[in-house]
Amino acid sequence: MIAEIISVGTEIILGSTLNTNAHYITKKLSYMGIDVYFHTTVIDDPKLLEDAINIGMKRSDLLIFTGGLGPTYDDMTKEVVAKTLGIKLILNNSIEENIKKYFEKTNRPMTSNNIKQAYMPEGSIILKNEIGTAPGIYIEYNSKIFILLPGPPKEMELMLNKYALPLIKQDNIIKVKTINTIGIGESALEDMLKDLIGNTQNPSIATYAKDGRVDIKIIVKGTNEEKANKLLENTIEKIDSKISKYIYSYEDESIEQTLYKKLLDKNMTIAFCESCTGGLIVSRFTRIPGVSQVLDRGIVTYSNKAKIEELGVKKETLNKYGAVSEQVAIEMAMGLLNKTEVDIALSTTGIAGPSGGNEKKPVGLVYIGIATDNNAYAIKSIFNGDRTTIQNRTTMKAFDELRKII
């Protein structure tokens, strides 16, 4: 089965939006053993879109569209696909209801153009949009499959995985496993795995660098469940034997999720005080539902005044060693541990830049302090990159150090 991704939207061509959707969908399809040969992006123009659809129908079996399902004037994907295939659009009352409810709930007036989203191609399967107003659409026509998805990545991804992909029949059993690693670069990791990677199509093993970690994606195909599982287990064992120390999860989860589970498991609580990361650690951590069971509080002590008032850091220590120092990192963590009843307190202090660095303390210098009832220490790192990168790397390092000691 040959697939083509057709992205619709002037903003993808002209605008500031990178086309991450085509990329994401292609990856998902490849895990199912479906070959994507073409990405097409076309502006919001009915005639040009119609041409693109006709071209796609000639060369591909599966056409996945993203974008242009919304209520606005230039959202036209559904209309043009229906017209090109000669299928009528019919008002779907339950969708109409949902849209009305959505606006009631958010206390916003529903403009008339929103009703447009309730018209569906005759005989199509409707793909539920759980976090937006525009539903997706699945159409089979002349033994070709057309899948229309909304443009916003969150809506598109949820709909694709939960509702669209399950509708596509596949002949092989495919198993996908993602192993999460941290503390090693992608090329170094690839090098350690080189005799596993690339020399075979099944299993296919690939590495993906992603927000400061590197994921190893394993895709195996098998004629039946058992064979696929066996091959997958073997592959995981081989990988394990080579790089186990860098693996923090086999669950395809973020490092903070791993940390959260460990804390919950050990019934421990934690608190953070941050200077250079400015709340990135605690905000990343609080993305996890239910985190309140293990998180007591976070304090962003950006000013020295705040470090003294909130954490009891000594003026002398600040004057003698400077805010960015091992001593201050430790005093911050201990101060937080003492004022709370948590089991672990973590602190960060560093120079995120772009300015503020010097010979002795360069931009990228970061101390991470960790305090528990029977121990307090700081870890020194020097990170490369711009302000955001340094803040992100510090955050990853902090979570990594924590999950190691819990």
Place this chain on the structure above:
Amino acid sequence: MIAEIISVGTEIILGSTLNTNAHYITKKLSYMGIDVYFHTTVIDDPKLLEDAINIGMKRSDLLIFTGGLGPTYDDMTKEVVAKTLGIKLILNNSIEENIKKYFEKTNRPMTSNNIKQAYMPEGSIILKNEIGTAPGIYIEYNSKIFILLPGPPKEMELMLNKYALPLIKQDNIIKVKTINTIGIGESALEDMLKDLIGNTQNPSIATYAKDGRVDIKIIVKGTNEEKANKLLENTIEKIDSKISKYIYSYEDESIEQTLYKKLLDKNMTIAFCESCTGGLIVSRFTRIPGVSQVLDRGIVTYSNKAKIEELGVKKETLNKYGAVSEQVAIEMAMGLLNKTEVDIALSTTGIAGPSGGNEKKPVGLVYIGIATDNNAYAIKSIFNGDRTTIQNRTTMKAFDELRKII
């Protein structure tokens, strides 16, 4: 002139490489008044590429190719373009020399396949590659323009700007302006602007929803600088007259940047205490370099205990009204204002979900508290979406409320 970007390479479709080239080239062309209607990406397959070229020639006047100019076997763009146009490839001695020199300079042995890069389509203009081995190519054929650029972004960008674009004659001056709005949905905004949008190609006005805000992008064309500027000013005035209350910046910047500038300008300081946003507000704010001049601290009081200890929220208030209430939001903000010396303190308390909601207090219910020396109040909102979306929307709303009162 209608342009199409054709990206060649299996790695762009399958790999982890995002297609940033097409994006970059499009932006450059749009500023020259050249309309890009299509992005096509095709894997390294001569037949499929040839088809893509024929399709491109039918619908576009300018075809810009990236990738597939290198020495390896699957680099085939130049060969396939030449074949499709029926143009001979001829060895170019000076290029052959340059390639040899390049390898001498880098002390690497030159493999024979590198000579492949010295063959050029007859009658084409060669585009110098100052930082790589593969030169670019400019061909005019049947009053269509073909430009072949290398895949590596650094090489491509330098060649495009320095050698390729100057060869394209342009008849218009182009001005681009982005206006940032917040507090209104994209469809509602478009509705308010509908008699400006779409009924004309020049100016072209489009809206783009982006991280909880909506940007309005204006592109005007003029036969000279003055005319273009005049049209741009007129367009901005018209937009202003309709939706000024939603506009927070004309500088194409984030809402937190606007807030930061206003605080700096008024020489004011701020502090945040967050419950449901879990530090997202302060971490977003501290992404801005130099923010320490206006930010005193941030406190993430996730537990009630922390709300009481850090902010002096009264037990009775928590018991009587619950943590998610107008009263607690106000006590949080006032508590923070009193313990610091800031001019403004902002608090958030809400139910980010997925669990924890009920009839009276549904998931998405959020109170934002604001306290200054002479005022303290809370704003109630009910946001839709998943946990992250609710946290993001609360954060945007918080920044929006602040920039309004400063």
